[in-house]
Amino acid sequence: MTRPTDKWSAPSSGERYAATRFASRRAAERDPRLVAALLARHGVRGRVLDVPCGTARLHDVLRPHAGALVGADLSEAMLASAARSSPARFVRAEVAHLPFHARSFDVVVCCRFLHHLHDESELAAALAELLRVSDRLVIASIWDSASWPALRVRLGLKRAEGPRGRRAVERATVERLVARAGARVVEWRYSFRWLSQQAFFVAERC
Numbered sequence: 001m002t003r004p005t006d007k008w009s010a011p012s013s014g015e016r017y018a019a020t021r022f023a024s025r026r027a028a029e030r031d032p033r034l035v036a037a038l039l040a041r042h043g044v045r046g047r048v049l050d051v052p053c054g055t056a057r058l059h060d061v062l063r064p065h066a067g068a069l070v071g072a073d074l075s076e077a078m079l080a081s082a083a084r085s086s087p088a089r090f091v092r093a094e095v096a097h098l099p100f101h102a103r104s105f106d107v108v109v110c111c112r113f114l115h116h117l118h119d120e121s122e123l124a125a126a127l128a129e130l131l132r133v134s135d136r137l138v139i140a141s142i143w144d145s146a147s148w149p150a151l152r153v154r155l156g157l158k159r160a161e162g163p164r165g166r167r168a169v170e171r172a173t174v175e176r177l178v179a180r181a182g183a184r185v186v187e188w189r190y191s192f193r194w195l196s197q198q199a200f201f202v203a204e205r206c
């Protein structure tokens with residue numbers, strides 16, 4: 001399973017992630033806006049788990065839907081940064097082994113993590129674990145292989161990130177693995193269909 005690299009475990013990781021990755025307001029607002037729309041559309045209210053929570057940058061949009069909000073991440077540095085900006089409860093945990101009973105949350109949110117997993121068995125294990133602790137929905141993002149950036153990699157026009165780099169996946173693969181874990185994908189959402197790799201899906205337990 002993916003381990004936080006130096007990128008996420010160094011003491012200043014949280015501040016660096018917030019300052020560099022989402023420096024522009026447009027970039028910073030993109031994921032929260034999309035997640036907010038999905039939460040509203042699916043009438044989410046109740047216990048919410050954000051994993052991995054990173055710096056808790058989604059918490060402003062999660063809080064209005066959450067009776068109880070928990071953030072989990074493997075990196076102490078990211079958790080420390082998250083705790084400075086959000087009143088949620090925080091837990092240090094690995095996505096593949098979440099320290100929660102089955103169906104502990106109404107919705108589990110997993111943003112910008114699954115594209116770090118390198119083979120199908122890792123992706124299957126992560127999806128199964130996210131669904132195990134959810135009583136209803138999982139809202140997660142992947143990198144969609146049916147996108148212009150992923151096509152450029154396949155055509156050799158853009159350099160792939162290497163064996164430990166991020167990777168795109170087919171929607172059909174996600175749907176098959178979600179079904180194997182006893183749920184179904186009920187929606188796909190994009191900020192920029194085709195142009196951006198980032199895609200969100202909503203999985204609902206059957």
Ligand SMILES: C[S@@+](CC[C@H](N)C(=O)[O-])C[C@H]1O[C@@H](n2cnc3c(N)ncnc32)[C@H](O)[C@@H]1O
Pocket residue numbers: 001002003004008031051052053054055056057072073074075078093094095096110111112113
């Ligand atoms: C790209 S950040 C995304 C954080 C947050 N979801 C967001 O959208 O801002 C990836 C996060 O995954 C965490 N992480 C990496 N491997 C993990 C694992 N196996 N289990 C839990 N967290 C992990 C890192 O510490 C980091 O905070």
